Amino acid sequence: MREFEYFAPKTVKEALSLLSQYEEEAEIIAGGQSLLVIMRQGLFTPKYLIDVKGISALDYINRDEGKGLRIGALTIHRAIEKSPIIQRHFKVLSEMEGNLATIQTRNWGTIGGNLCHGDPAGDPAPVFIALMAKLKLASLGQERIMEVEEFSKDYLEVALEPNEMLVEIQVPTPPPNTGTAYEKLTVMKGDMGIVGAAVSITLSSEDGVCKDARIALSNASSIPLRVREAERQLIGKVLNDDLLAEAGQVASEEAETTSDVHGSAEYRREMVKVFVRRAARKALERARAG
Amino acid sequence: MAKEEKHSVIGHPMPRVDARAKVTGRAKYAADIELPDMLWGKIKRSPYAHARILNIDTSKAERLPGVKAVTTGKDFGGFRWGWIGTTRDEEPLAVTKVRYMYEGVAAVAAIDEDIAEEACELIEVEYEPLPGLFDPFEAMKEGALLVHEDRPGNITTEYHWNFGDVEKAFAESYLVREDNFKTPRMAKGYIEPPAIVAYWPDTDHLTVWIAKGSPYFPYRILARCFNLPLNKVRVIQPFIGADFGGTKNDMVNGDFAAPMLAKKTGKPVKIVYTQFEELATCLRRHPVWITIKTGVTKDGILNAIQTRLVADGGAYTRMSPLSLYLMGCCMTLPYKLPNFKTDAYCIFTNNPSSAAMRGHGIYHTRFAADVQMDMIAEELGIDPVEIRLRNAIENPEPGEIYHTVNKLTVGSCGVKECIEKVAQAINWQERKEAEKIDGYLAHGVGVAAGAYLSGARLTGHNAAAAVVRICEDGTVNLLTGASDVGQGSDTIMSAIVAEVLGLELKDVEIKRVDTDYTPADPGSFGSRVTVYAGDATKRAAEDAKRQLLKFAAKEFGIKPEAMDIKDKKAFVKADHSKSIPWLKLVKLACYTTPGNVIIGKGVSTRGVGQVPNWETGEEDVGANYSFTAEANEVEVDLETGVVKCTDNSVIAHDCGFPLNPPAVETQVQGGAYHQGVAAALYEEFKMDNGLTTNPNLVDYTRPRAYEAPMTKVIHVITNDPFGPFGAKEASEGSCCTAPPAVINAIHDATGIWIKELPAQPEKVFWALKQL
Numbered sequence A: 001m002r003e004f005e006y007f008a009p010k011t012v013k014e015a016l017s018l019l020s021q022y023e024e025e026a027e028i029i030a031g032g033q034s035l036l037v038i039m040r041q042g043l044f045t046p047k048y049l050i051d052v053k054g055i056s057a058l059d060y061i062n063r064d065e066g067k068g069l070r071i072g073a074l075t076i077h078r079a080i081e082k083s084p085i086i087q088r089h090f091k092v093l094s095e096m097e098g099n100l101a102t103i104q105t106r107n108w109g110t111i112g113g114n115l116c117h118g119d120p121a122g123d124p125a126p127v128f129i130a131l132m133a134k135l136k137l138a139s140l141g142q143e144r145i146m147e148v149e150e151f152s153k154d155y156l157e158v159a160l161e162p163n164e165m166l167v168e169i170q171v172p173t174p175p176p177n178t179g180t181a182y183e184k185l186t187v188m189k190g191d192m193g194i195v196g197a198a199v200s201i202t203l204s205s206e207d208g209v210c211k212d213a214r215i216a217l218s219n220a221s222s223i224p225l226r227v228r229e230a231e232r233q234l235i236g237k238v239l240n241d242d243l244l245a246e247a248g249q250v251a252s253e254e255a256e257t258t259s260d261v262h263g264s265a266e267y268r269r270e271m272v273k274v275f276v277r278r279a280a281r282k283a284l285e286r287a288r289a290g
Numbered sequence B: 001m002a003k004e005e006k007h008s009v010i011g012h013p014m015p016r017v018d019a020r021a022k023v024t025g026r027a028k029y030a031a032d033i034e035l036p037d038m039l040w041g042k043i044k045r046s047p048y049a050h051a052r053i054l055n056i057d058t059s060k061a062e063r064l065p066g067v068k069a070v071t072t073g074k075d076f077g078g079f080r081w082g083w084i085g086t087t088r089d090e091e092p093l094a095v096t097k098v099r100y101m102y103e104g105v106a107a108v109a110a111i112d113e114d115i116a117e118e119a120c121e122l123i124e125v126e127y128e129p130l131p132g133l134f135d136p137f138e139a140m141k142e143g144a145l146l147v148h149e150d151r152p153g154n155i156t157t158e159y160h161w162n163f164g165d166v167e168k169a170f171a172e173s174y175l176v177r178e179d180n181f182k183t184p185r186m187a188k189g190y191i192e193p194p195a196i197v198a199y200w201p202d203t204d205h206l207t208v209w210i211a212k213g214s215p216y217f218p219y220r221i222l223a224r225c226f227n228l229p230l231n232k233v234r235v236i237q238p239f240i241g242a243d244f245g246g247t248k249n250d251m252v253n254g255d256f257a258a259p260m261l262a263k264k265t266g267k268p269v270k271i272v273y274t275q276f277e278e279l280a281t282c283l284r285r286h287p288v289w290i291t292i293k294t295g296v297t298k299d300g301i302l303n304a305i306q307t308r309l310v311a312d313g314g315a316y317t318r319m320s321p322l323s324l325y326l327m328g329c330c331m332t333l334p335y336k337l338p339n340f341k342t343d344a345y346c347i348f349t350n351n352p353s354s355a356a357m358r359g360h361g362i363y364h365t366r367f368a369a370d371v372q373m374d375m376i377a378e379e380l381g382i383d384p385v386e387i388r389l390r391n392a393i394e395n396p397e398p399g400e401i402y403h404t405v406n407k408l409t410v411g412s413c414g415v416k417e418c419i420e421k422v423a424q425a426i427n428w429q430e431r432k433e434a435e436k437i438d439g440y441l442a443h444g445v446g447v448a449a450g451a452y453l454s455g456a457r458l459t460g461h462n463a464a465a466a467v468v469r470i471c472e473d474g475t476v477n478l479l480t481g482a483s484d485v486g487q488g489s490d491t492i493m494s495a496i497v498a499e500v501l502g503l504e505l506k507d508v509e510i511k512r513v514d515t516d517y518t519p520a521d522p523g524s525f526g527s528r529v530t531v532y533a534g535d536a537t538k539r540a541a542e543d544a545k546r547q548l549l550k551f552a553a554k555e556f557g558i559k560p561e562a563m564d565i566k567d568k569k570a571f572v573k574a575d576h577s578k579s580i581p582w583l584k585l586v587k588l589a590c591y592t593t594p595g596n597v598i599i600g601k602g603v604s605t606r607g608v609g610q611v612p613n614w615e616t617g618e619e620d621v622g623a624n625y626s627f628t629a630e631a632n633e634v635e636v637d638l639e640t641g642v643v644k645c646t647d648n649s650v651i652a653h654d655c656g657f658p659l660n661p662p663a664v665e666t667q668v669q670g671g672a673y674h675q676g677v678a679a680a681l682y683e684e685f686k687m688d689n690g691l692t693t694n695p696n697l698v699d700y701t702r703p704r705a706y707e708a709p710m711t712k713v714i715h716v717i718t719n720d721p722f723g724p725f726g727a728k729e730a731s732e733g734s735c736c737t738a739p740p741a742v743i744n745a746i747h748d749a750t751g752i753w754i755k756e757l758p759a760q761p762e763k764v765f766w767a768l769k770q771l
């Protein structure tokens, strides 16, 4: 590994001033679970490394009915998985985390690091997209809010300015009669998904018609992919299994799958059908349960 | 049962003697060795799979501050090495031509690892890229280019054996089937990659700490390489982070580069391979294309098998001749087979070299034969358990021997009992009749049986020896050339000494291999340690005991043979009340004749002498043979093709007599699951023109400890006449039964046949689509 200069700021402000000082030459490291892999491979050689793991102010999980859920960017996966608040109100997040990587990685990797790494195979982003979550990005003296859906730009590329960092994930309280689920294809528990699908369904409390649906895929494009055509198959209809299968079919046409050692593009396309339907069934069941 | 009660140490569960050092992190592995002034070495690797080396310019690297020495293949003066004398086709670092991707062409020693790595990037190598051969069938074609100019046809090794008359037997068969199977390239999967620390304490004396399961391989090879007499090469074996064959018995570029760089600098040099180097360049299991033709009677009794094997041996011969030998010779176990013919080819390509892996050789052909046996059973309407029972070799009566058609000597065979016991344990009948499909999940069960040899008898040196030194306080030191690579042999060797001398396990201290002090031994491979080194150890302990009993006998005025030692007492056999406590006996022996020293010596020659006939494929390749049967249940996701093995999995193992039952069980679980089921379902190196595209443990999928189903292990005890205390090989055979059992279970669940391992989801998915 090439040499670099190392900083370990204790506050967000310190971290942001280092970032504004070194900009492109600096890179944030949180848990290092993704970053160190590419640094060891020599694919990435930052001059300055800003270790934000010690900024305890960004490690929190809060919720209130009005504002919804707030997760600090440095919260580790395991904390989200085990949080009673999340298990109670955002079960899908806890389930998703429970199948993300191994315990060792979940104990050290952060939710912010996962999102900022911009891996289209990542699990949290599609779930947050289905939950209409937003991100709070900060630079020295400034903050902006961005939809998770807007955040990913390309493979391993996100909409962060060189002087910016992610500080918080904001998840609104879902409307009543909403169910959300995430399912991914793995050979073994804890693998990265070969493909995955997050589906959120909101039913009208009067007639049970699907009022809103959001579907986002992991590892089916160069970014976490929202499939709007597939969503349209569901919205405004009384849902049944055929419609869910139809949504899967349409999602697989929208997907931009590619081949790698874990599966061909065609296989992934087939799997998008299966996983959209599986997640949608579960989401629908949950929406019906209220 | 009577046999077990006879023993006070062996046959009883015992903790491993190395467990505490390992779990407390005190055990030192090669990569942990640190010496004052030590340098780090790194290998410069070729970016081509096949290219001529035109020039190597190391000047820029030499000028980098912190670099202490650079070496290239030319420094080795034309030295070549290989598995045996006739297969020396590899250079320590490639000189004129590289034959596989990332082959080493130079190496650097520097004050730290990062500088060594940077220096490697500064070495400029001019290549003339050559077209590559990546498919053995292409390499076999007339006029194909040659990987080695002096090896026509790119043939690494070939065998053509013929026993009985297969043509006649096929003609007389009720059913003849021919099928094609394929096994994949697999990683050996030890956690510790190759590592070495080399140091020259004097200009003519080389010392290395090296992560090898068979330290006497580098001992001989390095002596030749550096022109040193054997008594000036010292190979010290640290703890070994597992060894499943191949690289850990054999050499890698770094094993030559580190001593050369140490010689040039006069300082210790350490080279530790990264996991990438290990996975991308080191020895992997052969991919083998198997055509198998089998003829049976109407009742499913085997008449004849004919096989044609084509294995991709990769760039160098390595130990392929043995791999191919084993693929062929054990086809006659565990079922009675009167006629057998095989044509086997191992072919050079520009892929990384192939070599032994746990389950060596037999895994490939047993997979093909035991899956095909289910195909035959289905065609004939015979139950898979039943067809195996009908064909299984019977356990010879005591004193009798079963000879296979290729003259393997079977003194004990528990395969029938193994098959019966697994069928019972998995509720075979009930499971077969159960509803298979529930929603998108299907369940099925499969069974397979197999055999494995104990103690591959090779050409060359195959003896084993041990020295038992009685310390004057009654404790014992044991020196052997055998090496524990995680299989638990240090515990077994110590236990054998304790058993013979009537001591407790804790009274015996075993030393790890240090070629300056321990007796020469081939190493840990071919399931040889218990049968050969165990035999030697037993003899050494018996020798010490004989010496001690002379002193005891004198006390009672009788012959030493009239006495024995047990439970820390030497006693008169005819009258147990006449006895001397162990400690008193030792003091008598050491002090009554002042300065007396009790050293027991033992040599086992079980593996020596007759070696198999490589031309005809006849004669024993092992001292005896273990047997196994396994039954697995799978769950198949019919929508995705994902297959899981459930916890409902059982293996019965006849290792003769389990010397340490829990060690046999855990080794069998490791073999049956981690290397058996993993081979069936998950593991495969993917290649692209010589490049390994998944050289990391995320993309090369392998199961983790916590998701392993805990295969139930049943011991079948047969007390083999040819092993120490009735023991045979334990657990290597367990890697061979899981793949066919799992593939047969997938068929039971879904109706598809997966003939190319592994049954990864996409393959299963498309096969299901074609139903």
Ligand SMILES: Cc1cc2nc3c(=O)[nH]c(=O)nc-3n(C[C@H](O)[C@H](O)[C@H](O)COP(=O)(O)OP(=O)(O)OC[C@H]3O[C@@H](n4cnc5c(N)ncnc54)[C@H](O)[C@@H]3O)c2cc1C
Residues within 6 Å of the ligand: A027, A028, A029, A030, A031, A032, A033, A034, A035, A036, A052, A073, A074, A099, A100, A101, A102, A105, A108, A109, A110, A111, A112, A113, A114, A115, A116, A117, A121, A122, A123, A124, A160, A164, A165, A166, A167, A190, A191, A192, A193, B698
């Ligand atoms: C074996 C293994 C298995 C895995 N399996 C899965 C899986 O199944 N599903 C899945 O989704 N993920 C998986 N991952 C990825 C894992 O979730 C991420 O590596 C981890 O969450 C990243 O967090 P980190 O804190 O370690 O980030 P780091 O590696 O420290 O950083 C990653 C990137 O994010 C940037 N960054 C980090 N924090 C911030 C911030 N607050 N603001 C701005 N930029 C920031 C860094 O500069 C870097 O570019 C796996 C990883 C491993 C090693």
